[in-house]
Amino acid sequence: MKKVLIFFIIIFRISVSQENIRIISLSHFSTRILIELEQEKKIAAQGWNNNIEFPEDIEEKLKDIPDISVGVPTKEKIYQYAPTHIIGWESAFTDKNIGSKEELKNNGIKIFSFESASTNGTIEILFDDLRKLGKLLLIENKIEEEIRKISENLKKFEYPNKGENILFISNVDKNPSLIGGNGLIQSISEKAGYRNVFGDINKNYFTADWENIIEKDIDNIIILAIDEKDFKNKYNKLLNKGYFNDKKAFSKNNIFYLNYIETAPSLHIAETAEKIALKKLYRVEKNK
CATH class of the missing domain: 3.40.50.1980 (Nitrogenase molybdenum iron protein domain)
Structure with missing residues (x-):
């Protein structure tokens, strides 16, 4: 070898x-x-x-x-x-x-x-990463133009807190995996104007007991998945567990799909913030 x-x-x-x-x-x-x-x-x-x-x-x-x-x-x-x-x-x-x-x-x-892919990732750190990448690949001007466009688009959707809570969940099995108060997706969701119900946890991904989750006041749930099929599978598991039947997220059908790729460093973080803010994410229609 x-x-x-x-x-x-x-x-x-x-x-x-x-x-x-x-x-x-x-x-x-x-x-x-x-x-x-x-x-x-x-x-x-x-x-x-x-x-x-x-x-x-x-x-x-x-x-x-x-x-x-x-x-x-x-x-x-x-x-x-x-x-x-x-x-x-x-x-x-x-x-x-x-x-x-x-x-x-x-x-x-x-x-x-990309440091912005780490636990401490933020939008500002993403911009630093992009500038370093531009210097490495000799495309500084192109990078600065992309950062300018992202910054302008983010300003359009930097909404005040709507007073709605949001839960980000990845693994929905025995030991559910959630998004805490650190990481790029947390930074993006703050721009969208929501309050992460686990924003006080100083991690990006972490596991919790179902008992600790269902005691939260949850207006919206975003399920992270690799594709739509994966989302529907996780969605059905949540339904079958019945833990959230009395939550606003279920009664108002505010359970959405977000591809993992949109939680990572991207040139589309402004679009992701907009989709979360305006609830333009895919969801399963009731009775279907």
Whole structure:
């Protein structure tokens, strides 16, 4: 195995000098952002998308980009594509996964991860990430234009608190996974004018007992899912549990679907804030 890896590294070092920027994107959000920044020709390969459903225009362009893994790719697979840059999850850059930051840098690879995808992510940190990405890929002007458009759109939907509570839920099984008061989606929901019922929890994702959830006053529920089918499955599980039957969210049918990709770093955070604020998210119509 080591001999094979050494072979790929040698070939990689030779090929790097013959190529311009060659990116391996290792997250669904970095892949989406790069394509929307018209950088798809620089993407040598992409992976670690966790079966997330992309928008149709992104899916179309992904047809021409090799998909190297659903989860973490092997080191051998990485070096096969001779990357000059690897962009994606921070957790990718460990010895256990594709190699430490030091190892990758020693092999001539520039690395970049989005701090805004971490527990402490905010809209402001996303803007910092985008500027760093622009500098790395030599597209600073394009990035500044995108940030300007996002900022202008966010101002349109920076509503005052509507007095409505919202629950973000991911896993609806025995140990439900929820969104707390940290992270990018919390920052976005604040712009939309809602109050996260678990906003006092200093985490982005956390687990809680059902007893702690149902005691909350819940006006709206947003179910995070990889696609519409996944949403409907989680929605039906909630119905069958019966925990929320007396909540406003159920009586008013304010239970919505939000794709995981919209909770991650994106050029569309203003649109996400608008959809949450105006309840323009998909929901299951009653009696259907």
